[in-house]
Structure formats: structure tokens, C-alpha cells
Amino acid sequence: MLYVGLSGGIGSGKSTVAGRLAEHGAYVVDSDKVAREVVEPGTEGLAELVAAFGDGILAEDGSLDRAALASIAFTDDESRQRLNAIMHPRVGARTAELIAEAPADAVVVQDIPLLVEIGVAPVYHLVVIVDAPVEVRVHRLVHSRGLQEADARARIAAQATEEARRAVADVWLDNSGPADQVLAAVDELWADRLVRYEANVRLHRHTPRGAPRLVEPDPTWPAQAQRVISRLRLAAGEKALRIDHIGSTSVPGLAAKDVLDVQLAVAALDDSLDEPLARAGFPLLPGFDQDTPHDGSTPWPKRTHVGADPLRWVNVHLREQGSPGWRFALLIPAWLRADDAARQEYEQLKRDLADKFDSIPEYGEAKDAWFVQAHVRAEKWAAETGWTP
Known part of the structure; x- marks a missing residue:
């Protein structure tokens, strides 16, 4: 229904x-x-x-x-x-x-x-x-x-x-x-x-989607994300410790794939939100239960839900609050929002790679080397500015 x-x-x-x-x-x-x-x-x-x-x-x-x-x-x-x-x-x-x-x-x-x-x-x-x-x-x-x-x-x-x-x-x-x-x-x-x-x-499914293409920044992305966040907050209730718009669409002025990424922080990862989120229009995406850090270290666990709306691509990443993956997902966009040179550098990388790869996994893997050094730079910026999640 x-x-x-x-x-x-x-x-x-x-x-x-x-x-x-x-x-x-x-x-x-x-x-x-x-x-x-x-x-x-x-x-x-x-x-x-x-x-x-x-x-x-x-x-x-x-x-x-x-x-x-x-x-x-x-x-x-x-x-x-x-x-x-x-x-x-x-x-x-x-x-x-x-x-x-x-x-x-x-x-x-x-x-x-x-x-x-x-x-x-x-x-x-x-x-x-x-x-x-x-x-x-x-x-x-x-x-x-x-x-x-x-x-x-x-x-x-x-x-x-x-x-x-x-x-x-x-x-x-x-x-x-x-x-x-x-x-x-x-x-x-x-x-x-x-x-x-x-x-x-x-x-409890989503419409299969092809590889999204890079588009110019859309000033309505934050407002769209806030509507998603409001629905997630209602569905998750007290289990949602924090919900944030993350990813490239959360960085004003940055060209991105037209995909809204949202992070829902929980105390512990389990299946208790699978049904409430599915009813709200965000079914579980099986098989996407971890992030592989760009430096190849131990995977970061998560649960991934996707939007069921066929015309609005949404990824919902459930991660434990305070975990390395949770922090990384908040740190990188914050750094890119604050550092014009880093943002321009990342956008140029995205444009250079966008036409070379047809699948999202290949496109993501091609950015790994940049993220390894970017993570170090972002942590240095956080230390210098006093940024915390």
C-alpha cells in the first residue's frame, strides 16, 4: 500500500x-x-x-x-x-x-x-x-x-x-x-x-537502476534529503540516534551523481529496523553489509536500505554511532564543504572518471587512491579546526 x-x-x-x-x-x-x-x-x-x-x-x-x-x-x-x-x-x-x-x-x-x-x-x-x-x-x-x-x-x-x-x-x-x-x-x-x-x-523492493551519470549540482538536494530524513526519523523512532545527509549531494556546488545518501546512526546493528524502514519506503538491500576502507583495512560493518520510489534514488546507510565508518561518512563531506581547493580537486577527479566506468563499483574503486590520501588530509583539517561529528 x-x-x-x-x-x-x-x-x-x-x-x-x-x-x-x-x-x-x-x-x-x-x-x-x-x-x-x-x-x-x-x-x-x-x-x-x-x-x-x-x-x-x-x-x-x-x-x-x-x-x-x-x-x-x-x-x-x-x-x-x-x-x-x-x-x-x-x-x-x-x-x-x-x-x-x-x-x-x-x-x-x-x-x-x-x-x-x-x-x-x-x-x-x-x-x-x-x-x-x-x-x-x-x-x-x-x-x-x-x-x-x-x-x-x-x-x-x-x-x-x-x-x-x-x-x-x-x-x-x-x-x-x-x-x-x-x-x-x-x-x-x-x-x-x-x-x-x-x-x-x-x-519490499526497489526499481532496478542503471549507473547514474554525473550531473551539475542541484540546489534542491538538501531539501530533498530533509524530506527523506523526516520519514526515516518517524519510521525509526528512538532507534535513530542521529540522521545526516552525507555524500556528494550534501556538498553545495559539487557535481555529483543524482543519488541522495543518508546515514542513520544506531546504537547497534541488527534487523530491528528492517520492517519499519521497508514500510516507510526504504527496503533492505541484501549483500551490502559492509564498507571496505579505501586503504584496504578491516571492513566497516553497516546495513544498507534503498528508496522504493522509482524516480528518486536514495541510499540509507545504517552504521553504529561512533564507529570508523560513521565518522568517515561525516568527516569527508564536512571537509569538502570547508575546503574549496579540495572540493574542486575531488570534482575534477569525478569528472575524469565518470566517462570511463559504466558501473558504480568500478567508479568507486577508481577513487580509492584519492580517498586514501584525502582521509589523512581531512583528519588533519579536523584536528586543526576542532571539528567533531
Whole structure:
């Protein structure tokens, strides 16, 4: 089963995307529908809202007047927090019931407007954000939903910023143009990513990948790594003593293979995290249970997990905190971030070797000689600067 969080600002067109995903076979849970269900006449939810905001939020037939509630609840932070405290637990409980009814091989899409605001992005294997410029959204709210312009702008202002949404977005869908454009993007997302991702998660496997090529530095690599780290931290819980973005993609300005390397530090290496990490989308990669130091000394033990997302290559290295391999993985990137000459030297080496080898092992072995002397230089830098992991 794959869990997808679908969100975006009011008026962005989430419903259009959710509808298309449902047509493809996604199991869609609409949080807005759930929110209406838990405050229907006669429910405890509605009674608590009335107690908090008064009888003025009720329509003549005793149902909730959502516009009246919004005119009160969206005017200040305190009122909005009071509303959320009433609604979120009830919506969460009902949502869990609906998801429990989904088939084992389902792509579960939760259409959740406040995904960013309530901080649940790490719960999902993938977060999809639908976006459109503010003026486009205001126009839609006024002309399609009948809201007053001031009300539309107030609701938009009360929601998460674009910056906050981009921070959690694995997929960003621009819905500012004709509907057929975003629908085509959804079709591609479904076929190329979601269906394959679901099978990988369910079967605890990853999509076979060819040798990645060297690419120019991507300024979004750190943000992508942070999303991975958030999911790993949730999955590993207290067993994760520390999680770091390591490897070449953690060094700003350094050309690298488009692979995110993350190190998860544990107290002792065992199989206790195999299942939690696999459920989170990071199955174990058998056979990769040690690092061979570049100087040929005694291997450093580890466990390796890989990302199940077919379009995002991730390696997760589990190592004992304080071990030589753990320290080395943190030291080299730190040194390269601090030493411009060393970084340029390493990049030139990578470029010289990238076209000579088709496989990652061969490419890695060709760098061994450089790393032997680089390790010594890095340790000297650490001693001189006082760097510690």
C-alpha cells in the first residue's frame, strides 16, 4: 500500500487532481468530506463547535453553517486553533477508519488541505502539492464558489505559504493553466511513479537502476534529503540516534551523481529496523553489509536500505554511532564543504572518471587512491579546526 498526501492552497484545484487519480483507481480519502461528516447534526463534533463558537454557526435546520463558522474561526489565530483542536482529532480518527478499509495494494490518496499546517508530511510516502498563483485562486473562489473577495483572500492568507509547501513537496503540480495540462501531468505521475512505487513498497523492493551519470549540482538536494530524513526519523523512532545527509549531494556546488545518501546512526546493528524502514519506503538491500576502507583495512560493518520510489534514488546507510565508518561518512563531506581547493580537486577527479566506468563499483574503486590520501588530509583539517561529528 502506498500513502500519498495531496494538498495545496484553497482554490488551487486539488479536487481536479484527486478526481483524476480516482479515475485511475486511487483510493481517495477526502478530508473535507470527512470534516463535514464528523459535524453532521446530532454528532458530538457539532455540539462541541456550538459550545465553542455559539448558536450563530447553525443554520435554520440545525446543520452547521460553514460560512458563518468561517467568518468567526478564520478571523484570528486563537479562534482557528480552537477550531482545529475540535476538528483534527475527529477527522483523524475517521480517516484512519476509512484507510483501514482500503485494499492491500491500494494507492491511498488523502486529499488534506492542511497537510502542511498540521505537520503530517512525513507520514506519507509521497507528498503532492497542487499550486496556482494567488490571483488565479482568488478568481476561482469568487466566480466558482461564490465567496466574497475579502473572504477568499483571508482564507488564502490563513493557510501555509508557498515556501512552506515547497519544503514538503515531492511533486509540484502547476494548475494555473487549462485543466488538460494538469490532468496530463497527473496521468504521467500515476503511470510512471505511483503504480510502480506502490508495488515496490508492498513487495519490499526497489526499481532496478542503471549507473547514474554525473550531473551539475542541484540546489534542491538538501531539501530533498530533509524530506527523506523526516520519514526515516518517524519510521525509526528512538532507534535513530542521529540522521545526516552525507555524500556528494550534501556538498553545495559539487557535481555529483543524482543519488541522495543518508546515514542513520544506531546504537547497534541488527534487523530491528528492517520492517519499519521497508514500510516507510526504504527496503533492505541484501549483500551490502559492509564498507571496505579505501586503504584496504578491516571492513566497516553497516546495513544498507534503498528508496522504493522509482524516480528518486536514495541510499540509507545504517552504521553504529561512533564507529570508523560513521565518522568517515561525516568527516569527508564536512571537509569538502570547508575546503574549496579540495572540493574542486575531488570534482575534477569525478569528472575524469565518470566517462570511463559504466558501473558504480568500478567508479568507486577508481577513487580509492584519492580517498586514501584525502582521509589523512581531512583528519588533519579536523584536528586543526576542532571539528567533531
